[in-house]
Amino acid sequence: MFCRSISSKGFVRCLRNYSTIVESPTQLSTLSNGIRVVTDSLPGHFSAVGIYVDAGSRYESVENGLQGCSHIIDRLAFKSTENYTGKKMLENLNHLGGNFMCASSRESMIYQASVFNPEIEKMFSLLSETVSKPLLTESEVEEQKLTAQYELDEIWMQSDLILPELLQQRAYNFENLGSPLLCPIEKLQDINRDKILKYREFLYRPDNLVVALLGVPHEEAVRLTEKYLGHLKQPSQPKLKASKAKYTGGVLSLPPQPPIGNLPEFHHIHVGFEGLPIEHEDIYALATLQMLLGGGGSFSAGGPGKGMYSRAYTRILNQYGFIESCKSFIHNFTDSGLFGISISCIPQASKIIPELIGNELSLLFSHKTGRGALTTAEIDRAKNQLRSSLLMNLESKMVQLEDLGRQIQVYGRKISINEMCDKINALTQDNLVRVAEKVLTGSRPTVIIQGNEEEFGDVEHTLKKFGLGPNSNDYVQPTKTDKKKGIWF
Secondary structure, eight states: OOOOOOOOSEEEEEEETTEEEEEEEEEEOOOOOOOOEEEEEOOOOOEEEEEEOOOEEGGTTTTOOOOHHHHHHHHHHOOOOOOHHHHHHHHHHHHHHHHHEEEOOOEEEEEEEEEEGHHHHEEEEEEEEEEEEBBHHHHHHHHHHHHHHHHHHHHOOHHHHHHHHHHHHHHHHTTTSSSSSOOHHHHHOOOOHHHHHHHHHHOOSSGGEEEEEEEOOHHHHHHHHHHHHHOOHHHHOOOOOOOOOOOOEEEEEEEEOOOOOOOOOOOEEEEEEEEOOOTTTTTTHHHHHHHHHHHHEEESSSSSSTTSHHHIIIIIIOOOOTEEEEEEEEOSSSSSSEEEEEEEOGGGGGHHHHHHHHHHTTTTTSSSSSTOOOHHHHHHHHHHHHHHHHHHTTSSSSHHHHHHHHHHHHSSSSOOOHHHHHHHHHHOOOHHHHHHHHHHSSOOEEEEEESSSHHOOOHHHHHHHTEEEEEEEGGGOOOOOOOTTTOOO
16 A cells, blocks of 8 residues: 655655655544544645544454445445434535545445535534444345345456455455455345444444544644544443454356357456565565556557556567456455456467466566566566556545555554655565565465366466466476367367
């Protein structure tokens, strides 16, 4: 997770020959009830406020019976509260003219809004109302269950949405970080108001809250938090803590998705390995490797700035016309992560895709010179893209806000943009090769297939040929009858 700086210096040059970054002071306070308040007071045309809860699907388990609650609670935001009906709440929010949203993730529930500067207290009061005083009526819960049912039906029809979710679940054996982010269809009917209240009782407690504000003086932010959230008391029961994530890997296969209308049929494969937790010192090297691999579709409107020189384009999409899309991915959590690649292709090409994936991933660490080795030019390009992505994303007020709040949740402090840029600048080929080898040989792969499993073959076996996964050096070369060199279709 990338961020702006907390340095008190006025101007610091971060990217050589690129830009001058204005550093603004970040202040952090903890209220008597345990709520943390963090501010970036650099003024602008808009102010923004966010409330971040240490909650999410990783806290849900079969044992506590809370599976699917995060999904429904997300949808219950900005409904009726102790002081407002659901209709009045939305009227007030829309009258302020800003943006507001709620989102659930595996490790956090996020409530955010931006508004004109004079209206920040009104927006703060509405946001705190939906977090601390919701009514959560039976009718509202049932209504959102119907909405969730519709969402699930739609998502299961879209491979690009459901397969990454299934990869996450399979990677962690369907528990902890592998607990479903979306309420499973079979669990939907079990959700009721009592379970929602139980979830909130466990997790919506002051010491689990971070309040972040942009463009607001710190003293004013503390005053607002005391006024609207200071009434919250620590509950008597112990804090619900998530168990340590346990990556297992594994294979999950789904039947092909019938094409819609006259659209062509594609088969899909996702291959992932255990990555790195967000606080790991090598996280910048792994993020650079993901930029270097890049990704996209066979048709992409736009120019080289969209990653047309990444390996996914130059070595895969531009070379093999039967591949529809190729994308690398990276996901980081507090105690684990995922790194890998996904490919969509025409059905007849399924049999060679595992070898393409194995070859491209192995080239990240198998040798430092020669054809396919990481070059200085592409490493520098990936580092520049990472810095550019970091800085340009932070031009968005809402991204800045989420970054500020989530960093306090994860690190307990704000990491300076200069510190991050310095770490990216310092990366070398040796760093990237070392991290690639550690990640790609340190765990069993997670493989998700949507298509003909027999056509894809034994993917783990194929990856092991290229030195991927643990104990890959023990691989025994297959007989000639197992190899299908040169036969694509």
